[in-house]
Amino acid sequence: MINYPWGDQTPYYSFNWYLKQNYNHPVRKVTVDAGFTCPNRDGTVTTGGCTYCNNDSFNPSYNDRRKSLRWQIDQGIDFLSRRYGSEKYMVYFQPYSNTHAPLEELRQLYEEALQVPDVIGLTIGTRPDCVDEAKLDYLAELGRQFDVTIEYGLESISDTTLQRINRGHDVKAYETAMRMSAERGLKTCTHIIIGFPWEEETQWLETAAYLSEQKTTFLKVHQLHVVKNTAMAKEYQRMPFHVFGYEEYRQFLLKFIARLSPEIVLQRLAGEAPPNILIAPKWNVQMGSFIKDFRELCRQENIWQGKDYKP
Template identity: 40%
Template sequence: MKNRYYDLNSYFRNMFGCRVQKITVDAGLNCPNRDGTISTGGCIYCNAQGSGTGAHGKGLSITQQLIAGKAALSKRYKAEKFIAYFQSYSNTYAPYEKLKSLYDEALSVENIAGLSIGTRPDCVNENILKLLESYAKDSLIWVEYGLQSANNETLLRINRGHDFDCFKKAVNSTKGRGIKICAHVILGLPGEDKSQMLNTAKALAELKIDGIKLHLLYVVKGTEMEAIYLSGNYRCLEQDEYAQLVCDFLELLPKDTVIQRLTGDPHRNELVAPLWSPEKANTLILIKNILENRDSWQGKYYRLLAKKYG
């Protein structure tokens, strides 16, 4: 078996017939879990930039960020089309007109084939979804909802600020509009065991989510997770342990779920632990080898779950 999971590059090539790359853009938006609407501390693992590039703080417009990204990715990957990825913080958390202006600007740049919008499930409403639906008529539109876990106790523990029902409501409100839905999941969250992590896979399989991003929980300087880790009250996953969990997770998902990511990209200058986490290529090889040694693949056990769902 050539491909044991449905990766993002294969999805893009199937859709566009060429190499497509996502360009990360920073729109300078905020998050209700940081500005006091829900909380001021954010999720316990989140860094000060909200996983962003800091480009907005340097005065770079969306257009400037996309042009620079296109130049770099065209040279490195021979990419012909691009997706503008609004990553930093919550990218539907702003007034309607501001969001429309940002999205319009991105889609006006040459060879931008669509948008991928990272946000929270509690930061969408009917007007925003109608706006995205209008773009989806001519462009590829993905909404990436941060879930992290389907376990409400875990969501409370990490100060997520919403529960699983909130995520399900956002997903159901987004479906049927031509918008693709991606869920972000973190493996290794404090207090979660293997069965709870795999219950998240089962819950997402039941919802028939279009795409998944899997992340390792790594400890970043200046976060609450750093204090928990340094106190000895948290143990990071080992590399093989994480790779095994990823394979377990993949086996429970439908074959047509697009696997947008299998592990994250921590910044070395802010990483506390685990020290193996920047070894992304080695982790991906390990996942590939485990699947081959198991003679396994994405969706191997999904049919059994589907029978249960009816």
């Protein structure tokens, strides 16, 4: 039996294991929609949004921006405690860019969330070009009392791709945000999409080495989804392009995690989108089965996170 550096028998450093190691109670994230928009939609940077983006693809049912923040947190806690027996919570500001407002407004929202009983921290999803010194200073201050993670969408390590998908920022913006966050001791999570049809496997594998160098605390990886009501869906319908098959993606992921630093905690290995908006790829596999199958594949192939990592 292999003794992995993170200390359990899962062949990669899973978020569940990280939570078990760091908290005395079962912890879950409660997702909220705090009514933000995004600089890539409201014209601050550009309009139209990223070509693949449809925020309906990641909202749980208890998220409703017309309802108060407190209502959403209470509903989320009620659901998660009954379903998973969780006892403590991180409020996850997920849809759109959750630092895209004046600092005073952010302060009010974040602190309202932190006052809810059993909430122990925040995860704040945003764009790398949507933070500044003052906002990060404030988050670092909160981070001394609570568990605070800032989550940056990078999506690709290629500036050409970032232009092509209308991200409205470059890789350098991500590096700057990561440096500013690290200087303040903030935990970071990076979101990356694998499978843009003009990219190649070598580039995706380089992404593992790149993210290891950037020392992101957490990582979310997911396969490209084509979802309804996006510019990418129109491109796909005009001229269908290759998307990952289930087996193909699993085989890719083996190589990817092998090149990844064993210190990065994997929060997500694949994405899910609601069937009513997903156009491709349609794997018809529940996330629980995906994870179970992938762990089994790692064991069969004798692969684990960091096996081929070269610092």
